[in-house]
Amino acid sequence: MSTPSRVCARCSRIKQRCDGKFPCERCKRLGHVCKPASSGRDTTTRRPRASRSRGGCLSCKARKKKCDECRPTCSDCRRLNIRCQWRESTPNVELNSPAIVTSCSPTSDATEPADTDPTNDPDDGPSMLSPISPCEAEEFIATLFPHPFPRQNSVALPLDLSPVSVNPHLRTEEDRSLFNHYIRVVSRALCRSHDSDRNPFLVTLLPLAAVSDTVTSVILSLSGCHWKRVHPAIWGSALNRQGKALTQVNQLLGCSDRQSIFEACATVLLLCLTELIDGTSRVWKWHLKAASVILKSHPFQSLVSSDEWAFCVSLFRYLDSMSTISRCKAPLLQNSDSMTELTSSFRRSSLPELDNSKSTDAIYGISPALFDLLGMVNLLANHRSRRVDELSEIGFRAAAAHIENRINEWRADYDSGISFVDPASDTDRATTAFEWAIRLRLHQIVEGYDLIHELVERSVVTILDSVQQIPYASRVEGCLLFPLVIAGSSSISVERRMIVKERLMVMENTLGFTHIHHARQLLETVWKGGDNAPNANWASVRYSRFPGVVFV
Known part of the structure; x- marks a missing residue:
């Protein structure tokens, strides 16, 4: 019977053939220290045991997640809005610690049995939500x-x-x-x-x-x-x-x-x-039509100049202006949808004018005048099908030229310092992106959807440059949906499309509204159809497959 050859410790650990010499050929070639394998269990090769936090909440432990141990509610439980439970006997915690004080709600966390913990579900969502x-x-x-709520000029x-x-x-x-x-x-x-x-x-x-x-x-x-x-x-x-x-x-x-x-x-x-x-x-x-009837009613006029009146009118005008993109109709507070409205002052005479109130600033985020201009552009879009002869074509283009002059006048007033906005602020960048989105939409309504036009290129570049300078989760990020969709539908290169898609995906998480997801689906449909038809009318795709999308 042949005696078994000796094996060094390294060859034994990696389960490779050893020549039995000391040092062996493998260790000599690789420059390792060659030691004979011990007859017992090799304790030197045992992997170090990972240290775990022993002070985390029961919710994070049940979901096998790292806990920041912030009491009484850790950040992960606060983010998911689930009940954050802790061990009843925690060392080095004083009796007056908030972690062991009874909750203000009628049912305290400490009185619930452990087997009824709703946080045993996986990460896809808890089965029960914790109240505030x-x-x-x-x-x-x-x-x-x-400090106290401001209630000047408000309803008592x-x-x-x-x-x-x-x-x-x-x-x-x-x-x-x-x-x-x-x-x-x-x-x-x-x-x-x-x-x-x-x-x-x-x-x-x-x-x-x-x-x-x-x-x-x-x-x-x-x-x-x-x-x-x-x-x-x-x-x-x-x-x-x-x-x-x-x-x-x-x-x-x-x-x-x-x-x-x-x-x-x-x-x-x-x-x-x-x-x-x-x-x-x-x-x-x-709902929007019902709100317009209420705003024009006699009882609502008793609220004029109050904070409540400013909130309702500001929110209605914001939604009304943005919804004209889907309807291509005149704003609901407008007297009519005739072409003469495009060359008039375009003021909603049925209601007093809004001043620079808190509601206006918080709802619009940017200059409210831009939303009036957007309403004018979308009112013009409603007259595209009415160009039946040379005279109607001349009138249509004259109205478009008037709207363009109004946009230029607004820009001149804005640059002169009337708006008192810091040129390097997020608000100014969002304003620039929104302005050029309006200019691009006006061009598309008048000249068509030629993606290689010089104005289209300039508009897309300006919009994307302004958007990229605005940080994620900025307060004005909600104003970027309309510019992103307009710029994305006119982008040919993959790089620009990825910029738009990436920002929309971020907005889906930072803002969390479902219509942002549908707007991104709209763009992906347009891009898919545009590969076969470079001059495809993205609006026709939009109205046929996504009729309810409004870029609020």
């Missing part, structure tokens, strides 16, 4: 608004409850979760102002929601529509609230007092906004 407790709501809103609402108190119309845990999501996420995504005190979606709507079940219902519906991409199960509760708001608004329209008419107008506008950000519905048209 009264003390958490007061603490959050108090940090958001360090009989508020027995302040906005930092618990809303009495939140009846279930899902209601509280939706309301919490609206305060923390949705209202900030809708606001274009960096100053939280100028956010009308909080300053104006939260006090009204405290005394109005209708406004509370439509707020929860708006929050659920924004949240359903991440938590699809929550949409059922939000949809029930939306139906309730529709029923209640009919009752409010039968009243003529100031508070009821304001509640009705705000509810209809928020219903319209909910349908618009959903991106798959056409019902928003009926």
Whole structure:
């Protein structure tokens, strides 16, 4: 019987044949230290055990995620809005620590058994949502608004409850979760102002929601529509609230007092906004038309010059101007859609003019005059099919030239310092991108969809350069959807298309609205069809496959 040859420790560890010499040929060739293999277990080759955090919350441990151990709610649980639970006996924690203080809600986390923890679900979404407790709501809103709410020239609402108190119309845990999501996420995504005190979606709507079940219902519906991409199960509760708001608004329209008419107008506008950000519905048209009737009604005129009036009119004009892209109709507050309106002052004479109010600044984000100009361009688009002879063609081009002169005049006033905007600010860059998107759309309406035209090239370059200088999650990022779609539909090169697509994908996460996803799908459809037809009419693709997309 032959004796087994000796094997060095390295050849034994890598399971390779060894010649039995010391040093062996492999170790000599590779320059390793050759040692004989020990007869027992080689403890030197054991991999070091990874150290794990032992102070993380139970939620992160159940999902096998790293916890930052921020108490009482870690950042991961706060981001997912799930219940953050901790071990009852944690070493080196004082008795007065917030981690072991009983929650302000009736059901404390410490009293729940461990086997009912809803955070055992995977990362794709929790099965149950945690509500916002009264003390958490007061603490959050108090940090958001360090001083009292500005209520100059506003309707005297009989508020027995302040906005930092618990809303009495939140009846279930899902209601509280939706309301919490609206305060923390949705209202900030809708606001274009960096100053939280100028956010009308909080300053104006939260006090009204405290005394109005209708406004509370439509707020929860708006929050659920924004949240359903991440938590699809929550949409059922939000949809029930939306139906309730529709029923209640009919009752409010039968009243003529100031508070009821304001509640009705705000509810209809928020219903319209909910349908618009959903991106798959056409019902928003009926809500917008209903809001226009309310704004022109006699009871609503009693709100003129109040903060509530400014909020409703600003939001309506913003939605009305942007929706003209889909309808190619005159704005609803316009007297008519005749060609003479294009050469007039284009002012909505049925309502007093808006000043530079807080609602205007927070809703538009950029100069409101640009939205008037966009309405003029889209009104011109409605007359394209009416060019039946040489005379109508001359009139059409004369109206287009007048609109172009109006844009040039606005730019001259803007550059002269009337707007008082820092030239290097995000607002100025978003303004430039929006202006050139209007110029490009006007060119497309008059001259057609020639992608190699000199003005098209200049417009696309200006828009993309301005957009790329605006950081992600900027407050004015919501103003970039219309310029990005206009520039993307006119881009030929793959590099420019990728710039547009990448920014839209970022906006889907930073803003979270579903209609941004549908706008990106629209562009990808246009690009796919444009490879075979370079001069393809992107508008025809848009109206046939994505009729409900509005670039709000």
